[in-house]
Amino acid sequence: MAAQSPDISVQAAVLAAARPAEAPRAGATWKRLGLSFWLSAVWLALVSLSALFFPLLHFPNPNLPDLANQAAGPGPGHVLGTDTLGRDMLSRLVAGARISLTVGYASTLLGLMGGAILGLAAGYFRGRLEGFIVAAMDAVLAFPALVLVLAVTAFVGHDIRIIILILGAIGIPAFARVTRANTLSLSQREFVLAARAMGAGDLRILGLEILPNVMPSILTFGLLVVAVAMIAEGTLAFLGLSVPPPAASWGAMVAEGRSSLDTSPQVSLIPAAVFFLTIFSLNLAADRLRRLVEVRESRI
Amino acid sequence: MATPLLQVSDLRVQFRTERGHLGAVDGVSFELEAGRTLGIVGESGCGKTVLSRSLLKLNPIAGGSVIFDGRDLVAMEEEELNDVRGRDISIVFQDPMTSLNPVLTIGYQIAESLTHHLKMSRAAARTRARELLAAVGIPSPDGRLNEYPHQLSGGMRQRVTIAMALSCEPRLLIADEPTTALDVTVQAQILDLLKQQQRQRGMAMILISHDLGVVAGRTDEIAVMYAGRFVERAPTPVLFDRPRMPYTEALLRAIPRLDQPSHSRLLAIGGRPPDLVEPPPGCRFSPRCEYARDRCRVDEPYLEPALDAGHSFACWYPVSAAAGPASVSR
Numbered sequence: 162m163a164a165q166s167p168d169i170s171v172q173a174a175v176l177a178a179a180r181p182a183e184a185p186r187a188g189a190t191w192k193r194l195g196l197s198f199w200l201s202a203v204w205l206a207l208v209s210l211s212a213l214f215f216p217l218l219h220f221p222n223p224n225l226p227d228l229a230n231q232a233a234g235p236g237p238g239h240v241l242g243t244d245t246l247g248r249d250m251l252s253r254l255v256a257g258a259r260i261s262l263t264v265g266y267a268s269t270l271l272g273l274m275g276g277a278i279l280g281l282a283a284g285y286f287r288g289r290l291e292g293f294i295v296a297a298m299d300a301v302l303a304f305p306a307l308v309l310v311l312a313v314t315a316f317v318g319h320d321i322r323i324i325i326l327i328l329g330a331i332g333i334p335a336f337a338r339v340t341r342a343n344t345l346s347l348s349q350r351e352f353v354l355a356a357r358a359m360g361a362g363d364l365r366i367l368g369l370e371i372l373p374n375v376m377p378s379i380l381t382f383g384l385l386v387v388a389v390a391m392i393a394e395g396t397l398a399f400l401g402l403s404v405p406p407p408a409a410s411w412g413a414m415v416a417e418g419r420s421s422l423d424t425s426p427q428v429s430l431i432p433a434a435v436f437f438l439t440i441f442s443l444n445l446a447a448d449r450l451r452r453l454v455e456v457r458e459s460r461i
Numbered sequence: 462m463a464t465p466l467l468q469v470s471d472l473r474v475q476f477r478t479e480r481g482h483l484g485a486v487d488g489v490s491f492e493l494e495a496g497r498t499l500g501i502v503g504e505s506g507c508g509k510t511v512l513s514r515s516l517l518k519l520n521p522i523a524g525g526s527v528i529f530d531g532r533d534l535v536a537m538e539e540e541e542l543n544d545v546r547g548r549d550i551s552i553v554f555q556d557p558m559t560s561l562n563p564v565l566t567i568g569y570q571i572a573e574s575l576t577h578h579l580k581m582s583r584a585a586a587r588t589r590a591r592e593l594l595a596a597v598g599i600p601s602p603d604g605r606l607n608e609y610p611h612q613l614s615g616g617m618r619q620r621v622t623i624a625m626a627l628s629c630e631p632r633l634l635i636a637d638e639p640t641t642a643l644d645v646t647v648q649a650q651i652l653d654l655l656k657q658q659q660r661q662r663g664m665a666m667i668l669i670s671h672d673l674g675v676v677a678g679r680t681d682e683i684a685v686m687y688a689g690r691f692v693e694r695a696p697t698p699v700l701f702d703r704p705r706m707p708y709t710e711a712l713l714r715a716i717p718r719l720d721q722p723s724h725s726r727l728l729a730i731g732g733r734p735p736d737l738v739e740p741p742p743g744c745r746f747s748p749r750c751e752y753a754r755d756r757c758r759v760d761e762p763y764l765e766p767a768l769d770a771g772h773s774f775a776c777w778y779p780v781s782a783a784a785g786p787a788s789v790s791r
Contacts, residue, residue, distance in 0.1 A: 350559060352561055355561070358546055359546060359626075360542075360544060360545070361543070361577070362540070362543050369573065373565060374562070
């Protein structure tokens with residue numbers, strides 16, 4: 162368990178800091194998460210770490226065609242085979258993971274921060290501000306996300322930063338809703354009143370009393386959003402709207418193999434499987450962590 | 462006589478409801494001198510808690526003034542108030558299960574107000590937090606600093622909230638039913654702790670309870686609250702000896718006594734507290750009062766001084782020292 166992906170270890174650290182297991186149950190937390198959680202965690206760690214250390218790992222150049230081996234199956238030289246242009250599949254998968262994970266995490270982080278601030282403000286201050294924020298969030302939610310992305314990328318170009326920005330902005334309402342709902346109930350709790358009675362101002366209460374209580378739920382929710390953002394990036398890449406070729410991206414790799422599905426299906430299927438496993442692991446891990454958080458909350 | 466530490470006059474708190482304004486606290490006035498203890502008793506819903514929170518302006522105030530050490534808290538800006546809250550006046554809440562933040566360590570929560578109000582360094586605040594935990598009788602305070610509220614029992618948690626309340630050496634401590642949520646066995650310990658700390662630090666204290674037994678031995682004076690008003694106020698021994706207001710008398714009679722034969726009937730007070738949106742005309746206790754006469758249902762009595770020093774009550778036909786109404790009207 163030492164080799165957790167950065168996201169998982171952050172999650173676990175936050176959870177551990179937030180609510181350490183009761184003394185008699187100490188050590189049982191990792192067991193309660195179940196084997197499937199740890200399998201997902203190991204997979205995510207593998208993908209994240211290899212993406213993180215890609216430059217150090219001496220993979221073959223992901224963009225260099227091996228013209229003698231086009232659409233080759235797995236074998237010596239190319240562990241997972243090559244794509245239709247003869248580029249090393251494993252290299253391209255890891256290079257693609259860099260794009261997918263960067264987009265997934267960065268846009269989620271953006272959405273989380275924006276959403277948390279708006280949600281805290283709406284849930285705590287209430288009144289007109291809340292009405293305004295909720296209306297704005299509903300408006301963003303009502304806008305078809307894909308159309309927005311298509312429109313913006315058509316104008317500004319397919320830069321990865323643009324894609325992160327847009328996906329992040331689209332994620333804000335979801336985080337704002339979760340945060341606001343939590344804040345609404347937390348603000349009524351007596352410890353907030355107690356903090357006020359101790360002379361804490363609004364900002365102190367929001368930052369020191371409410372935010373730490375909201376964190377576990379928005380972080381576990383964030384893991385789900387990472388999956389959604391990665392799917393969105395994959396979809397864009399499949400449509401050729403993510404990072405421009407020849408850069409590798411999982412969605413683009415699936416798309417590239419489409420033409421040879423009948424002769425060499427593995428060119429599409431391998432990236433699709435990796436994509437599937439990653440998303441599945443994210444969802445599963447998020448779900449398990451959420452359950453853990455909810456159980457603990459109900460016990461407080 | 463020196464100016465009192467706390468001077469509350471004609472304090473009124475109203476809540477808006479669908480049926481109209483609810484006067485939760487309706488014209489309460491009292492004074493409290495430094496180092497003294499005032500007990501406030503009354504049944505649920507009579508406005509005790511609202512009154513205690515209003516003293517720190519934690520809920521909107523409709524009128525009146527709360528003058529603490531020469532400054533009117535009601536007129537104060539929020540920012541200035543935040544310097545008074547927790548530093549000069551602090552509150553211990555009823556339920557220690559909910560009044561501590563579940564995700565922050567105890568050490569952090571106590572140190573928090575020290576760094577905030579007294580501008581202590583983190584390390585100094587932590588040392589002080591440790592001393593405070595020791596002072597409120599928490600064994601092995603070093604280990605407790607890093608624990609979370611859910612790792613402590615109810616009594617221990619209440620000790621922690623008391624430590625937090627005491628952290629900045631306040632001059633007034635408000636304890637709002639500090640033992641209601643606790644086990645009977647722990648109640649006396651917590652009350653004794655409060656009393657001991659109050660004596661040691663020379664704080665003034667307002668002890669709120671629905672239980673006359675709780676305030677009996679631990680207060681200098683007692684105010685009896687009914688339907689948002691003080692109906693009787695007296696030095697503690699006088700109140701127990703010679704209650705004049707029938708409500709106080711009824712409360713005293715409702716205390717179960719061990720020297721009575723078993724299976725004797727408990728003398729409960731019939732009826733329910735009045736509707737505070739439309740309080741009854743005349744004396745608010747009149748619908749439940751066994752001595753009520755016609756005048757009680759029309760004219761409202763106000764707190765007026767009795768013969769004993771410091772004793773005042775609001776009743777047209779007060780009960781005399783012996784049971785039964787004094788037939789002389791005032």
